Amino acid sequence: MKNTIQSEVATSASPAIPKLERLRLHDTVVEHLRNLIVEAVLVPGVKLNERELCETLGISRTPLREAMKVLAAEGLIDISPNRGASVSTLSxxxxxxxxxxxxxxxxxxxxxxxxxxxxxxxxxxxxxxxxxxxxxxxxxxxxxxxxxxxxxxxxxxxxxxxxxxxxxxxxxxxxxxxxxxxxxxxxxxxxxxxxxxxxxxxxxxxxxxxxxxxxxxxxxxxxxxxxxxxxxxxxxxxx
Structure with a gap:
């Protein structure tokens, strides 16, 4: 009984502190790659080498692939099962x-x-x-x-x-x-x-x-x- 009371007191005395939201790494990668495309560092038609990009950006393939999916949805890159990813071109x-x-x-x-x-x-x-x-x-x-x-x-x-x-x-x-x-x-x-x-x-x-x-x-x-x-x-x- 005593332990229960102490537990309740401790709980009531502790404020509810919300957890900090972690910035998703792939959001940062999306923004970085988007800027590289906009500023023509990555030009239309160029193939995106996952290994090289991971080494350059210092990240694993998971956040890179998540970022590529976002950019593909935006129409900035094309992803093909057989040819990989490349910067989109417009006719x-x-x-x-x-x-x-x-x-x-x-x-x-x-x-x-x-x-x-x-x-x-x-x-x-x-x-x-x-x-x-x-x-x-x-x-x-x-x-x-x-x-x-x-x-x-x-x-x-x-x-x-x-x-x-x-x-x-x-x-x-x-x-x-x-x-x-x-x-x-x-x-x-x-x-x-x-x-x-x-x-x-x-x-x-x-x-x-x-x-x-x-x-x-x-x-x-x-x-x-x-x-x-x-x-x-x-x-x-x-x-």
Missing amino acids: EAEIWETFEFMSGLEAFSGELACERITPIEIAEIKALHYAMLACKAQNDLPGYYTRNQEIHDKINEAARNTVLRQTYLSVNRRLKALRFKSNFQAKKWDEAVHEHDDMIQALEARDGARLSAILRLHLLRKRDAVLSNPVVQTKISTE
């Missing part, structure tokens, strides 16, 4: 059509965002814009691209439409590497910066029609830059 027609579709999603996001965005969200986007310009001045394309994508993402979030959000994220995963490559040419990069200046002005004015038109043209010009770039052209699937 010229697929690039054309996907950018065309994405331009519509971006345009609709801009239209809705102008109706629903908060002053705080506009301030956050402007801060990202200035940080993006600083990266451009330093010729830091990865830093520029990261902030660029955050701007587009925040505009999409500000649209407050769950279906639009889910579709946008799914399609954009397949285009991230190509959007990064669209600024390989200095002239195209300069044009993209001017278009972002116009986006900020339209957003501040809450001019949905103007922002919608800017975003649509912005994405179509990215498509044209990708398809006209000889460096990118050599990586486009001819299948």
